[in-house]
Amino acid sequence: MFRHTLLLIFRNFRKYRSTFFINLTGLASGLACAMLICLWVMDEYRMDKLFSHDARILHVLGNHHQEGGIKTALATPGVMAEALKAEMPEVEYAVATRPPGSMPRFTISSGNEHYKARQMFASADYFKVFPFPLADGNPETVLKNKKTILLSESTAQKLFHTTHGLIGKPVTWRQEETFTISGIFKDLPSNVTDPFDYIVSYDVFLDNFNVHWDNHNVHNFVILKPGANVAAFDAKIKDFLKTKIDFTAVTLSTQPHFENYLYGKFTNGVQDGGRIEYVRLFSLIALFILLIASINFMNLSTARASRRMKEVGVKKAIGAGRRSLILQYLGESLLLAFMALGVALVAVFLLLPFFNTITGKELSLFADMRMTGIFLLLTIVTGLLAGSYPALYLSGFRPVMILKGQFTSTIRELWVRKGLVVFQFSISIVLILAVIVVFLQLRFVQGKNMGYDRENVVYFFKEGKLRDDSRQFMQRLREIPGVVNASNATGNLTTHWGTTTGVEWPGKQKGLNIEFGCQAIDFGLIETMGMQMAKGRAFSPAFPTDSTAVIINEVAAAAMGLDDPIGKQVDFWEEKVTIIGVVKDFHFKTIHKAVTPWIFYFRPDQANAVVARLARGDQQETLRRIESLFREMNPGSIPDFRFMDEDFRTVYVSELRVGVLSRYFAGLAVIISCLGLFGLAAFTAERRMKEISVRKILGGSAAHIVLLLSADFTKLVGVAVCVALPLGYLITRKWLDGFAYRIELQWWYFALAGVLALVTAWLTVGSQAVKASRVNPVQHLKD
Known part of the structure; x- marks a missing residue:
């Protein structure tokens, strides 16, 4: 019996090659995507889990x-x-x-x-x-x-x-x-x-x-x-x-x-997410892509049920029970799933180096034997999920009605099939919308005026002799061809800076506690970084009293309630200092959070890093000259050059990776959905070929036939658009809420996502509709 069932399965695969190919491709793509995400998710959960205690x-x-x-x-x-x-x-x-x-x-x-x-x-x-x-x-x-x-x-x-x-x-x-x-x-x-x-x-x-x-x-x-x-x-x-x-x-x-x-984000002292949000997001994406691939199998299997109803009728008539039929059709879907697993493993093996580059990880396909069990479980679940509805549906045919040729599709069957298509495209449209919003937000981040010019700025930390006295080094550094300006600072504006609450000012409310970013700097740092002064002046060698002076930003002035802060004295770490300037607000690290109140204080001896702006052009040659000077004046040490724009990108590395991965996964979801739509459109055209032939003989144009075959699918995708856009709004709104400065959701983002989905569906269905409109009606009416 097993041999007989296996033989029938392979005969059906061979007989309906296009359906088999679509199902195999869809399931393999879904499994490959799920396996890649699974590898990434498992690695995320492994982080910092090192010991038994x-x-x-x-x-x-x-x-x-x-x-x-x-x-x-x-x-x-x-x-x-x-x-x-x-x-x-x-x-x-x-x-x-x-x-x-x-x-x-x-x-x-x-x-x-x-x-x-x-x-x-x-x-x-x-x-x-x-x-x-x-x-x-x-x-x-x-x-x-x-x-x-x-x-x-x-x-x-x-x-x-x-x-x-x-x-x-x-x-x-x-x-x-x-x-x-x-x-x-x-x-x-x-x-x-x-x-x-x-x-x-x-x-x-x-x-x-x-x-x-x-x-x-x-x-x-x-x-x-x-x-x-x-x-x-x-x-x-x-x-x-x-x-x-x-x-x-x-x-x-x-x-x-x-x-x-994974849980590194806190809001008002309470744990409130972190990287776990992305882990959950991509886990859902993997699940949805597997569902989309499984839906293709369900839809195509039930759509082509009329081709197999005599097989079911004969089997039932000679005594086959519904249980044995269910097992047969589940076996068919499981066999297809395991064939897809083989294709998926090859795809994952080939794609893994590229995936590692995107995610910044060193994932290996079978580094952990637990992954083998997970992949097998994914395959079995996918096979059972894909085959469950067709198995129950096909095994439920009444043999008498089938053998009399009185089988017709039920309204329930049609609604289920349409509902699954709507679900497929709803998920695809949500992913398309997410890709659009993530791309535009990241472009906004990259293009936003941060309050300073981070391009062509290099920094490195001082060691050895330079820590004690760097004046001669700085003088010679500024003379190097290709160095526009240079100064000293405690770290830079994206990393290695301090914070303090030790600031008192006239009129400060009792119990008021404000955290200030604080940074020791030298002459020329503000000019080197391309910052703009809103009021007052920057530190200058022309003013010997700058050792007891500070510069604040606009947010700090507002937090202190000082409308005209220039010349005001404040207590900074229990020392009286004078505000000599207000620099325009800048984002010291990330636009996830609002601009922080900031204080620059003049302490060249505490500044542990050199910050230099380089001219455009041959920057590598300029860096070689700087390194030569560094080694000459500090033998035995080497500079560790870091570009500030690279540091800036690392702050948003999670979002950038999410943006790249979401584009690939959204594209994959759309492709798998279109595969299913392609199969349904081809089957619909095949089933209605005599109707199309009659219409052509009676004068129906090719355009009319294309519209006829595309109309039903257009309605389904239209419903999917209506379902997906509100859901997409909620998801993208929640993601954007993680940024203090963000784009506003515009109506055209949603319109673009909907139009892209409709155009994709039209192209998919239209290819089959155009093919059907060109048939010779005689070939189909002579039967």
């Missing part, structure tokens, strides 16, 4: 209560870890870290080998909280000594060309201090979100940076003892900082370390 590793967060709401930050006071360990009996270990994402890359050297690497500062218990495996060294003691350093295997290989016998070897850090290697750790896995190349003792950070209870510049982690209640611990530490300093507007809370990657 991940659930007990908590990141201590700071909730800053400010005017207008609560801002949640990952950084908290750098002296807090030891206090939590000493005063909270629930804490097994506590560790303070300064991760690489919040620091510039520094040079480490051994002999003539120099390497710019990502460093991490970590306190002594780091490997008790995060037990990354060591290739050499004792995890209990590797960070006990202040003058020790740990290297990754790849970093050790670059500096020493080996990973063995390195314990006790010296390494120079920033051309300033010499450390002794205490351990070698294995290269970090790809699911670490903020990877590092070497670790330096946290005590070194304490020596080099300002750390106190009111300075939030460190990531603190605790690991709770087994059985400790996280909610109770959160309640206990909420007001912990108020026991350490007289006044603070910061409360504490915790979040499991591995959750921050």
Whole structure:
């Protein structure tokens, strides 16, 4: 019986080759898309899940209560870890870290080998909280000594060309201090979100940076003892900082370390999404594309049911039960699904390098054997989903009516088929609209005036001798051909800057707490960045008093309630300073949030980065000259050039990737939908061929016949447009709400999405309609 059923399935595939090809292509495309998304989603869920005790590793967060709401930050006071360990009996270990994402890359050297690497500062218990495996060294003691350093295997290989016998070897850090290697750790896995190349003792950070209870510049982690209640611990530490300093507007809370990657967005102190929103979005897209592909199978199978009704009638007449027929047709759809799986695997294998480039990941098809089970489950579910309705439908035919030739399509069947077509195109139209909105918003972001000119601006951090005195370097740098202007700053306007609430001004309301971005700069920074002054002036060597002066932006002036701030004195970090200028507002990092109040203060000695504007043209030659000067004046160190426009793009990397992926997935959804429409149109034309022949003999024109065959499908797509556009509005509106500055949804976005869907449908159906209108009526009327 099994052999007989299998033979019938293959005969049907061969007999209805066009239907088979459409179904195979649609299912294979849907499975390939779902498999790629599945690989990406699984990798997203793997991020920072590294150890068996991940659930007990908590990141201590700071909730800053400010005017207008609560801002949640990952950084908290750098002296807090030891206090939590000493005063909270629930804490097994506590560790303070300064991760690489919040620091510039520094040079480490051994002999003539120099390497710019990502460093991490970590306190002594780091490997008790995060037990990354060591290739050499004792995890209990590797960070006990202040003058020790740990290297990754790849970093050790670059500096020493080996990973063995390195314990006790010296390494120079920033051309300033010499450390002794205490351990070698294995290269970090790809699911670490903020990877590092070497670790330096946290005590070194304490020596080099300002750390106190009111300075939030460190990531603190605790690991709770087994059985400790996280909610109770959160309640206990909420007001912990108020026991350490007289006044603070910061409360504490915790979040499991591995959750921050996916659940890193907070609104008013409450967790409110993050990357998980994109994970859910693309999971839904994968589901919908599989549904669209399955609908093609359902529609074409039920549409061609009249071709198989005698087979069903004969089988039922000789005793076949409905159960056996259902199993036969489900077996047919499952076999087709597994054939599609083979095609999909080949497609995924070929597309994976391209997909990795788009997503910025290193995904592998079968890196995790669990994926094999997931792919098989996807295939089985798809096969059962696609075959369920046709199996129930075909097995329900009454044999007497079939064998008498009295079978006709029911109204319910037609409505189901039409409903499925409407569903297909509704999803496709929503995706088309999303692509339009994402593209226009990203174009708006790229083209928006950020308040400064980020093009052709390069920056790099100072090390060694340049940290102590860079005046001669800056003078010679400005003389290099191709350098338009240059200055010093603490980091730049997109990364590596600080914040403070330590600002007081005349008339400030009691209890008012406003966070200001703050940045130490040198003469010429505002001019180098192409900023515009709204009032007053920039820092200038002509004014010796600028060491006690500050420049604020327009938002800061408004927050202080100062209509005419020039000449006003304010307390900045308990020092009297004078406002000498107001710079026009600029977006320091992202337009997801409103412009932040900002203070520039004149401290060239604190400015750790060089910012230079380059002339258009041969910028590589200019960079080579700058590097030569850097090496000449700071032997043993190398500059780490970063362009500000590249930093700007990384801020929106998630949106850019979503934009690219959404275009491909929307296009795929439309193609699969059109495949189904193509098959239905071809079948409809074939079924109505005698009617078309009669109409042609009676004088019907080709245009009339094309309109006749296209009308029904046009109505269905029209209904899909009406269903999809309101849904698309809600989805795109929610996504745009994540930006403080965004485009406004215009009517023509929706009109364009609808027109594109209609035109695509017309082209798909029209090709079959035109073909049908050209037939020779004699060939079909002579039967």
